[in-house]
Amino acid sequence: MHDGTDPLSSHDTAHKNPHKGIYMLPNMITLAALFGGFYAVVMAMNGRFDLATVGIFVAMVLDSLDGRVARLTNTQSAFGEQMDSLSDMVSFGAAPALIAYEWALRDLGRWGWIAAFVYCACAALRLARFNVNTGVVDKRYFQGLPSPAAAALVAGFIWLATEAGYDGLSLEWPMFALTLYAGLTMVTNVPFYSFKDLSLKKSVPFAAIVLVALGIAIINIHPPTVLFGLFVGYGLSGYAVYGWRKAKGRPASVVSTSTDEPDERGLHD
DSSP: OOOSOOHHHHHHHHHHSOOOOOOHHHHHHHHHHHHHHHHHHHHHHTTOHHHHHHHHHHHHHHHHHHHHHHHHTTOOOHHHHHHHHHHHHIIIIIHHHHHHHHHTGGGGTHHHHHHHHHHHHHHHHHHHHHHHTTTTBOTTEEESOOHHHHHHHHHHHHHHHHHTTOOGGGGHHHHHHHHHHHHHHHTSOOEEEOOTTOOTTSOOOHHHHHHHHHHHHHHTTOHHHHHHHHHHHHHHHHHHHHHHHHHTTOOOOOBOSOOOOOTTTTOOO
């Protein structure tokens, strides 16, 4: 007796709509980046601010890898994009704000927690704006300071200060100013170069490899000083580009009318 269903049709449908799981490799990297942010918070609560800042920088390295690994292995997914964004909010939003508050801002009373909250809120706004503007922003530039770079400014300052023997009590107002600067710069329309037009698959001159080796050697001279200096330069570079565009009469905003998807969609900030 035939019940009206076509067994072949049902079989074809099952093959056309297979059960989708979660890709392991890129999400493991994202979880490791999330752990770096969580570790940073725990170390700050225990007074180990040197280790807390290292946790932020490790999370930055891992965050730069998950999207690239997903594309190289063809394992991109909507789940991975959302997971990456949530991980960024913890590692580059909440964690730097809490570390800065525990290290120096606590002693400023309400001004301290206001500065920490402004940074945290701006990181959330920055990530949300990035997600919805993915298709209309010039892929060569970020709209506002990327959240990992903002976190590097905050964490790098604390790392450098602790290495030099300073405590938060003596640097509470500089920490206050830097936290506000990093937070508010994230939500500006100032263009920051994204390096997304640099392809790792293209051949480069031999001198480029030599420069990379030289850069690694320079960083190893004193990592806190060199890394903080690099991110201070990057944190100011957007305003230099903004001023140069204004002076040339060019549009200063990086939002364009292009609907082309950036090459690195899913690599949040």
